[in-house]
Amino acid sequence: MSATTFGWLILLCPLLGTVVIALAWRWLPGASAGWIATLAIALSFGLSVAALIALLGRHPAHRELSSTLWSYASSVGLDAKLQILVDPLSVFMALVVSGVSTLIHLYSVAYMASDRGYRRYFAYLNYFVFSMLLLVEAANFLLLIVGWAFVGAASYLLISFWYRRRTATAAGIKAFVVNVVGDVGLVLGTYFIFKHLGTLDFLKVFAGVKDAFAPNQGDLVAGCVLLLVGAFAKSAQIPLHTWLPDAMEGPTPVSALIHATTMVTAGVYLIARMHPLFEHAPAAQDVGAIIGCLTLLIAGTIGLAVTDLKRVIAYSTMSQIGYMIMGVSVGAYAAGLFHLMTHAFFKALLFMAAGSLIGAMAGEQSLDRMGGFRKAMPFTYVCFIFGGLALSGVPPFSGFFSKDEVLLLTANQGGWHWILYVGGYLGALLTALYTWRMIFRAFHGEPVPEALELERGTIAHGHPFNPATGEQEDTDVGFPGPEHHTAERAASMRIAMAVLAALALLGGLIQIPHFDNAISNFLRPAFADSSLYDQSPSDTLLVVGLVLGALLGVLGILIAYRVWVQRPGTAERVRRRLAPVHRLFVEKWYFDELYDIVFVRSGAAIGRFAQLSFERVVVNGVLVGGSAGLVRAGSAAVRALQDGLVRVYAALLVFGVAAVALYFLLQSS
């Protein structure tokens, strides 16, 4: 079978999984829905590997294959086709997405076991994976937009999975609204490109972009910036990031899957996929690089201050995606995508470990209430350590290689990019600090009652409650189930985490500078037309970067150890001395408040005014009332003429004929 056949089958498996679970859920006993879903995604992963092998069997120059299943409408002026593109980039993404998804499905089988919405959960989860794979395999803008929107919808469904929890539905709505802003950006950006090139097909667009646009031409830059809006919304970059922390209301495996490893990296994929456009519009590239750098710094500072375990990891995700966006925006495609892959490993691991810890805390997520879990949860602790080391970029963990490569290529651009370089390393220090703050606060210090209880062999079970507001809940459908699960007690969770821990440790080894460049070699055919792909920065810079990265990581860990383990009061003292700064970080740089004032409140005020003045009088009174009245009167008139008398009908017919004939006679004279 050819690579494109595998490409279609990759999509088919999760789609079938969704349909089967959604239609047959009534007859699926016990945990079978979870296993069906896991199997579907595992098959997808197997098929992705098969596609990889099929692709590697071809000459590097012929590794971009596109396949059309059918044309929806090709004669109404645009070519709307169900068409996939199988090339190294899409296969790489499919491998990461389906691989990590398989593990997260496996984890969820145990984690969600007692939830009353178990089967609905897996139907959603498979639907999400299908949408994400559709997004990365799309070969034209139309299908990309479809996948993009599907992913947003799946994210909404999963964030609001516990739909009786007020905070969860609010978070789902917020995520959906922000994502729709991004969708609009994507659609408008597509329009700018379609307007000039007259096609939606990726390969045709990429081939024609240099002829259709002058470098940095206004329309192209506008189109690319609008595409960036789409990328920023999906990837939670400033200023469209506010939904991601709230999205942590969803079940923890969902956070691991969607809001850490797959959907939020769609923006990175988009920029890498659209590289011929962005390279032709360097102004848009600069926007992406600056926003990425800003995000990684701001998110890092907030991560230092928030106390909700999952939100710390969420801000860390934002920050790491900032690195990737910066990378792909300066032409470091392989490095950015490499970081995407390693990040998927260690961030999924961290989320899974966090889920295990939250299970031990019976749903509680606040770091303030955690402590001393080291002895009670040795496995989870080790996983946190692995994830933390990889995230902080300590050699030889995977994050070490990928992050430094992004920064190296940023510096290689020269000029003001050095500012980004410095910002990136500052961010690296912040990363180590907030990561190890989290780990030390949760696992070191005096054991909390829940930890002691776990050491005695029982998981804490309080009344079910909402971790964000403390509201009382029950455990029926629409709320989390009654049982809590930790990795120490559930084999499937442990397997998934162990695999990811191994990958977090070893994943970086496949791309070591000067040693093996597996990823950049594999991806090269997809970036054949790129002028930025093969850069060779000086070895001095390379070595300085690697050493600096490792040192900063270790330094951050040491500071964190001193502040939160050796002298536990230090943090309090610093906080008091720098109260305004701390306040700024805790309040998340006041982004939510700013949006509240600028968009929500002013919008509401304008709306109220418009309702009072314009809507009541003009819209309701004249337009709606008038047109409805008109239609109603028309309807009455039509029915009044329809009195059932044949003579009236015949008369009208004659009148009609007379009118038509009269018109023609007037024409003739």
Add this chain to the structure above:
Amino acid sequence: MNALLAVAQIKGPHLDWAGLSPLIALLGGAVTVLLLGLLRNRLVRRICVPLLTMLVLAAAAGLSIWRWHHAATLVSGALRVDDLSLLLGLVAIAAAAACVLLSLRAAAPAVAGEGEYHALLLSTVSGMVVLLAAQNFVTLFLGFELLSIPLYVLCGSELRRRGSLESGLKYLIVGSVGSATLLYGLALIYGATGSTDFSGVAAALSSGSLASDPLLLTGVALTAAGLCFKCSVAPFHQWTPDVYQGAPTPITAFQAVATKAAAFGIFLRLFDGALINAQPSWGPILAALAAITIIVGNVGALGQSSLKRMLAYSSVAQAGYMLGGVLVSTRLGLQATVFYLAIYLFMNMAAFAVIVARERETGEGDDIAGMVGLGSSRPLLAWPMTLAMLSLAGIPATAGFIGKVYLIDALVDGGYAWLAVVLVVGSMISLAYYLRVVAAMWMRPSAGVAGARPIMAGGSAEAPTATRLSGLEVSVVAALFGAATLVFGIVPSPLLSLARDAGKALTGIF
């Protein structure tokens, strides 16, 4: 003897039996069915007659498919069998087949006699086939009447129900006025051009200043009015709601689809073929009629509680949409009209099949109240109805959406953008009554089937009240056409290519 033989050797036209074969099958079938219906055996009448009718229709359909891409001019230029006439003929045949299935347990054939009922149905279809292939005024009128007269009878075939008789009588009277108008118009055109052939008319129009001749234009006006009557274009639509409501529902379903296909087919042939050179004269007035039709149809459908009446007004509105495809006189418009006629079959048949089923199951007749709670009680009926309503309204992922997109494209392309706007506004209004049906099915709980009294099919009050389920065949028709609505909304390309082939049949347009 020799002299006698010499006299007997009348110089007849050459007959291309292959080209005529679908028509021969239909006419021969009609006669055979009529004769078979004379047998008094109940089994023969109840089973064999519909079976034979289906076979005849299948044969006609098979022969039509066999003649695909074999365009031929037959009987000295009286008929032309090409992809356009074959495709629309197939639509009519499919509608007739669905009608036979829907009539299997209906009251009308039992009352009127199975043989007569089915023979009349086949005659109507053969009239449509003649009309669709007509190449001169004589065959045009012959086909027109062969279509109309059996249909008048079929509308009144439920002899013991006043509504049915009223429907048939009204159709006859108003229809006769329409036919007379058409005939008068054809005569005037003949008078102006001196030819009864379409080609002769076209030739006369292309040379000289005949295009503004009062005699010709009056003829065109009367002809247009006569055809508009058959297509139920306002202000000639008045008969439509009454006839649709009163006629037996299977017949309503048949005539809603098939009559439209045949009438629009000849509209295309005559106006976009023979009269194409006078298009500047008749284009604007037809556009005005289309706009009026769209508004009147959609507005009139709003307050209806009878589903058949609602669909009658809806068919008026849809006729307005399709008239748009005719009047632009472009190949794109032609294709759009043909495509729309084809999908019109799917969506209307699905809707009428559900109405037939509900008429038999509840005592509500065709009232919208019969649809309440259908989503939970009979999802297999509710889904086709939902799809049909969404498709008629033009919601994406249904065939109706593609059809409307094509028509709008054709209108804008042909310089009638304002009519496209009217079309869109009309579709907006139409949502109000289409979605009302959807809402009734899905959003209101079933009022309790216990209260409904099951009565005889067709809502005949005189018939003995007996519990009858709607029957498998009705559900099958609904499901089949509902599925087609969805499938061709997602994969329209096969149907589009058929429409494109049919669009190549007329040569005078671009």
